[in-house]
Amino acid sequence: MDDRAKILELYKDLRVADVRDGMDWNMMHHYGSVHYEIRPLFRTRVVGIARTARYVPFEESVPKLTPEEYTQWAKWYYKEVCYDPWHKSITKGDFMVLDQSGVDVGILGSNNSLAGIRDGIVGYLTNGGVRDTDEVIMQEVPVWSKFISQKMDQGRIRFDALDVPVNIGGVVVNTGDVIVADGDGVIVVPRKLAVSVAKYAHQELNNDKAGRRKIYEQLGWELDHTVV
Ligand SMILES: O=C([O-])CC(=O)C(=O)O
Numbered sequence: 001m002d003d004r005a006k007i008l009e010l011y012k013d014l015r016v017a018d019v020r021d022g023m024d025w026n027m028m029h030h031y032g033s034v035h036y037e038i039r040p041l042f043r044t045r046v047v048g049i050a051r052t053a054r055y056v057p058f059e060e061s062v063p064k065l066t067p068e069e070y071t072q073w074a075k076w077y078y079k080e081v082c083y084d085p086w087h088k089s090i091t092k093g094d095f096m097v098l099d100q101s102g103v104d105v106g107i108l109g110s111n112n113s114l115a116g117i118r119d120g121i122v123g124y125l126t127n128g129g130v131r132d133t134d135e136v137i138m139q140e141v142p143v144w145s146k147f148i149s150q151k152m153d154q155g156r157i158r159f160d161a162l163d164v165p166v167n168i169g170g171v172v173v174n175t176g177d178v179i180v181a182d183g184d185g186v187i188v189v190p191r192k193l194a195v196s197v198a199k200y201a202h203q204e205l206n207n208d209k210a211g212r213r214k215i216y217e218q219l220g221w222e223l224d225h226t227v228v
């Protein structure tokens with residue numbers, strides 16, 4: 001198993017809260033928790049390896065065009081200005097991390113997010129917006145975002161750089177970091193600490209399971225996968 005597969009295996013049962021504890025046990029109290037305003041579109045849990053991309057505001061103005069001309073211009077814009085180059089080099093298990101520099105657009109939609117899932121992406125994290133959210137939820141594409149936005153990219157945002165450090169909710173994320181996301185939000189683990197953080201995260205998860213198992217038994221509840 002390569003390092004990446006080993007790490008994904010190590011983290012597969014860990015909750016965000018366990019990983020937070022594992023970070024604390026490694027004296028990383030100051031780092032890792034993405035700001036709580038970044039929330040899941042629907043509750044699910046995903047573990048992946050970060051792949052980062054940065055987008056910045058479009059500096060120019062949109063030319064005055066007829067609707068027909070705009071159709072052509074929009075195509076050109078998607079191809080040359082706000083393209084998603086990461087689509088061409090996805091590794092299975094990638095957690096796509098998009099810095100959209102505060103621009104109010106839905107950088108993720110029902111189409112581009114599903115194409116990434118088809119090619120091996122396990123989840124998306126953005127400090128910006130997602131749109132077409134009814135279909136994104138229906139298609140069960142895991143997204144953690146700051147907001148929902150109705151707006152298209154054209155004339156508003158452009159691609160800038162791939163695999164650069166990005167600031168997502170106050171945490172610097174680098175390609176290769178471990179990302180765990182669930183209903184509690186998102187946590188980022190620097191790759192070099194991944195094994196040690198997982199060790200103490202498992203310690204805390206096991207403590208949690210043992211404690212709750214005892215209470216389940218006192219309550220006469222049937223045991224479930226969260227306590228065994
Ligand atoms: O076009 C985009 O970048 C976002 C979108 O609406 C989609 O993929 O459906």
Ligand SMILES: [Mg+2]
Pocket residue numbers: 109110111132
């Ligand atoms: Mg769309």
